[in-house]
Structure formats: C-alpha cells, structure tokens
Amino acid sequence: MASIHRSSRAAGALVGSAVGDALGAPFEFGPPGQFTARFPTPARGSRTEMCGGGALGWAPGEFTDDTQMALLLAHSLVEHDGLDEADVFDRFSAWAQANPPDIGNQTRAVLGAGRPWDVAAAEHFTRSGHAAGNGSLMRATPAAIRFAKTDTATTMDAARRISALTHGDPSAGEGCAIFSELIRVALDGGDPLTAIPATLELVPPEHRDRWAAVLAENWTPDQATERNGAVWPTLGQAVWALRTGRDVAEVLRLVIDLGGDTDTVACVAGGLAGAVHGMGGIPSRWASAVHGRVPGHGDRVWRLADLQQLAAALDSGVQQSYDPGVIPRIGPAEVLPGIWAGNLDGARYSDTDFAVISLCRLGEPFPHAVQRMAYIADNDYNADLDGMLADVLDDMKALRDEGHRLLVHCHGGASRTGLALRGYLVREEGMTVEQATAHVAERWPHLGLWNASFTEALHRLGRRD
Numbered sequence: 001m002a003s004i005h006r007s008s009r010a011a012g013a014l015v016g017s018a019v020g021d022a023l024g025a026p027f028e029f030g031p032p033g034q035f036t037a038r039f040p041t042p043a044r045g046s047r048t049e050m051c052g053g054g055a056l057g058w059a060p061g062e063f064t065d066d067t068q069m070a071l072l073l074a075h076s077l078v079e080h081d082g083l084d085e086a087d088v089f090d091r092f093s094a095w096a097q098a099n100p101p102d103i104g105n106q107t108r109a110v111l112g113a114g115r116p117w118d119v120a121a122a123e124h125f126t127r128s129g130h131a132a133g134n135g136s137l138m139r140a141t142p143a144a145i146r147f148a149k150t151d152t153a154t155t156m157d158a159a160r161r162i163s164a165l166t167h168g169d170p171s172a173g174e175g176c177a178i179f180s181e182l183i184r185v186a187l188d189g190g191d192p193l194t195a196i197p198a199t200l201e202l203v204p205p206e207h208r209d210r211w212a213a214v215l216a217e218n219w220t221p222d223q224a225t226e227r228n229g230a231v232w233p234t235l236g237q238a239v240w241a242l243r244t245g246r247d248v249a250e251v252l253r254l255v256i257d258l259g260g261d262t263d264t265v266a267c268v269a270g271g272l273a274g275a276v277h278g279m280g281g282i283p284s285r286w287a288s289a290v291h292g293r294v295p296g297h298g299d300r301v302w303r304l305a306d307l308q309q310l311a312a313a314l315d316s317g318v319q320q321s322y323d324p325g326v327i328p329r330i331g332p333a334e335v336l337p338g339i340w341a342g343n344l345d346g347a348r349y350s351d352t353d354f355a356v357i358s359l360c361r362l363g364e365p366f367p368h369a370v371q372r373m374a375y376i377a378d379n380d381y382n383a384d385l386d387g388m389l390a391d392v393l394d395d396m397k398a399l400r401d402e403g404h405r406l407l408v409h410c411h412g413g414a415s416r417t418g419l420a421l422r423g424y425l426v427r428e429e430g431m432t433v434e435q436a437t438a439h440v441a442e443r444w445p446h447l448g449l450w451n452a453s454f455t456e457a458l459h460r461l462g463r464r465d
Contacts, residue, residue: 016274020266061289089117098296125168343413414448
C-alpha cells in the first residue's frame with residue numbers, strides 16, 4: 001500500500017475539521033446517542049448524515065463558528081506568511097461584530113470588550129477566572145498545518161499565542177499546543193497516539209497531570225469531570241475516538257454520539273483523523289456537502305475545493321487556484337443501464353437531473369442537485385485505493401437504488417471513469433475484471449487502461465466479492 005502524501009494529510013486535516021463541525025452541528029447540546037439513533041447505518045443516498053437542522057437551523061453541510069474562525073486564522077497566516085496576532089484579532093473582532101449565529105460566550109466577551117489584542121483575553125480571565133473553554137482549540141488546525149514544517153517548539157508556541165488572543169487561561173493554550181503537535185506528527189507520517197507521552201513532557205508541570213489524565217490510553221469519556229464545552233474533555237474525547245475508531249467515519253460517529261458540544265468535539269476529532277487518514281479517508285458524501293460563509297468578511301461561500309486549496313497554501317506556502325478551463329466535451333453517454341459516462345465538461349454541462357460522481361478536481365461545483373466529489377488520483381499514490389473505490393461504489397449503488405440517473409466522470413473521462421464503471425460491474429453484476437473491461441470498452445471507447453494500480457484494485461475487489 002502506498003503511503004499517504006503529505007498534501008493529502010494537510011487537506012484531510014482542514015477538510016476533516018470542517019466536516020466534523022458540519023456533521024456535529026445539528027446534534028449540538030443534545031443527549032448521547034442521537035447520531036446513531038437517527039443514522040443506524042450509513043446514509044448514502046441523496047439525503048446523507050449531513051442533515052442540517054439543530055437549534056440554529058443549519059443547512060445540510062453548513063459549518064459553524066468553529067470553521068469560520070479557522071478560516072479567518074488561516075487567511076491571516078497565509079497572507080502574512082506567519083503569525084500576526086494583531087491581524088488575527090482584528091479579523092476575529094470584525095467577525096464577532098457581524099453577529100454570527102453561533103459564537104461562544106468566552107469569545108464574544110473578549111472580542112466585544114473593545115480592548116487591545118494583547119490584553120483583552122488576559123483582562124477577562126483576571127475578572128472572571130473562567131477561560132478554559134474549547135473555543136480556541138476548535139480553530140487550531142490551520143496553525144498546526146502552517147507551523148508543522150518548522151519544529152515542535154515553534155508549532156506549540158504559535159498554538160499557545162493564538163489561543164491567548166481569546167482565552168486567557170493557560171490550560172486552553174496547552175490543549176491547543178498538544179493538539180498542534182499531534183497534527184504535526186501526523187502530517188509527517190507518524191502516529192500521533194504514540195507521540196502523546198513525549199508531547200506531555202513539553203507541557204508545564206502545573207498543567208501536565210490534568211492533560212495526562214484525559215490523554216491516557218485507558219481514559220474513556222465517562223471519566224470526564226467537566227462537560228465537553230471545556231478544553232480538557234474536548235481533546236480527551238477526540239483522542240479517545242482516534243484511538244478507538246477504525247476510520248474517519250467511525251471517529252466522527254463516536255464523538256458525535258457522546259452528545260454535548262458535538263460540533264466542536266467533532267471538529268477537533270475530524271482534524272486529527274483527517275491528518276492521520278488523509279483526504280481520501282473522508283467519505284465523499286460528507287466532504288462534498290461541506291460549505292459556509294464567514295460573517296463580516298464578504299458573501300463568499302466556502303466549499304470543498306476552497307478548503308483544499310487553502311490547506312495547500314498553509315502547508316506549502318504556495319497560493320493555489322484551480323481553473324480547469326474549457327475542454328472539448330465528451331459524453332454523456334449511457335454505458336451501463338442508468339449509468340452514464342463523460343469527461344469534465346461533458347458532465348459539467350449535462351442535464352441537471354443527473355446525480356454526478358466526480359473523480360477529478362473541479363474548481364467550482366456543478367449546478368446539479370446531487371453531486372459527489374471523490375478524491376482519487378490517477379497515479380500509484382492512492383494510499384487506500386480499495387477503501388476509496390468502495391466509498392464511490394457504495395454511493396453509486398445507493399443513488400441508483402433511489403432511481404437516479406448516474407453520471408460518472410473524471411477530467412478526461414478515461415482512466416478513473418473506467419475504474420468506477422468496471423468496479424460497479426465487478427461488484428454489482430459479478431463480472432470478472434476482464435469481462436467488465438470488455439463490456440465497458442465496447443460501450444465507451446474513451447476507456448483508459450494505463451493505470452495498473454486501478455486494475456489491481458479491481459482484481460482485489462473481485463476476490464473479496
């Protein structure tokens with residue numbers, strides 16, 4: 001199996017945090033077990049677990065203040081090529097003044113006090129004595145990505161400084177520092193769970209025991225001494241889920257089922273799980289739906305492609321934009337009963353009643369009401385190609401079972417498109433790989449067979465079925 005490329009881990013961290021935020025938002029402050037009660041099995045049709053609703057009436061896939069603040073931080077880090085605390089605080093303040101629908105009490109009090117950036121949080125902590133909420137931890141992922149290529153000390157120092165802009169209690173800063181170091185380890189391809197003991201040694205002694213307790217291997221959420229609006233159980237629950245869950249989907253299900261501050265705990269867990277499992281490990285039905293605006297900073301709607309490009313800028317320092325341009329249209333053409341094929345513009349300009357399965361980068365999403373954007377590269381570097389292919393095929397079957405016309409495409413309509421079409425025949429029709437290949441080739445002359453790793457994945461699929 002190929003290793004996960006660093007860029008996939010960085011995108012996975014940022015997108016995973018936003019996905020967790022949006023997935024958990026409808027269940028915020030509810031009792032335990034609500035997520036599984038509502039979705040006992042994966043919801044892969046046109047209506048997914050990105051259900052929206054909740055007390056604030058979120059749209060399906062809409063992220064909350066957790067991701068809004070993370071995006072403000074990310075843009076400051078990119079535009080200033082590092083940390084400018086005054087600029088970050090100004091961006092946060094403009095956001096708070098725009099009355100976002102969801103903002104933590106601690107954050108609102110500090111940003112609304114009218115005090116300078118370097119004293120506002122400290123003064124509030126002195127007055128109240130309470131500032132160890134999870135509101136700085138929820139937005140920590142962008143800085144973790146940005147400073148991960150430096151070193152541990154720089155990564156943890158930046159996390160503490162950013163936390164201190166709104167949370168004067170050093171406990172919150174230590175939680176952000178630990179989280180950021182675990183992300184740094186994961187982006188480097190290491191195991192963040194095994195890095196916990198060494199990371200705790202870098203926590204000041206007066207905070208170390210409390211953090212060691214919630215990050216211990218045998219800690220479980222029922223041992224928490226505070227509600228998960230506090231920073232300690234938030235990170236403790238996220239790490240517990242990472243240790244317990246097999247993949248991103250299970251990690252997020254575990255933490256949302258804990259109830260309470262579900263959007264923030266899932267946001268933190270999603271950042272960790274995305275860094276570990278990479279962008280390809282995030283279910284496409286969730287990543288495709290995530291979106292939102294940032295109050296006080298224009299009407300731009302942030303979507304999956306924007307998050308991926310921002311993650312690349314944080315990780316590499318290079319501002320990316322992706323415009324596929326106009327290419328000669330191929331398709332759509334019906335290749336299998338109810339399943340059509342095309343290239344990028346063949347799909348982009350198709351009838352909008354198609355349910356579209358996109359297997360390449362798009363830039364802007366299509367106008368189609370149902371669209372899934374999967375993360376499969378046309379090379380040998382897909383770390384979990386079997387799992388990624390299964391995710392696509394499961395969605396295809398669910399959408400077909402609902403009666404949708406499916407349109408499968410990649411940029412050229414050749415290799416990745418052929419992978420999905422052939423895989424569908426192998427799994428759903430019981431064909432051999434050779435039979436499936438011949439069947440598709442006869443009906444879709446654009447089929448590309450140059451990627452040997454795709455054919456090998458199909459043979460493994462056939463053996464499992």
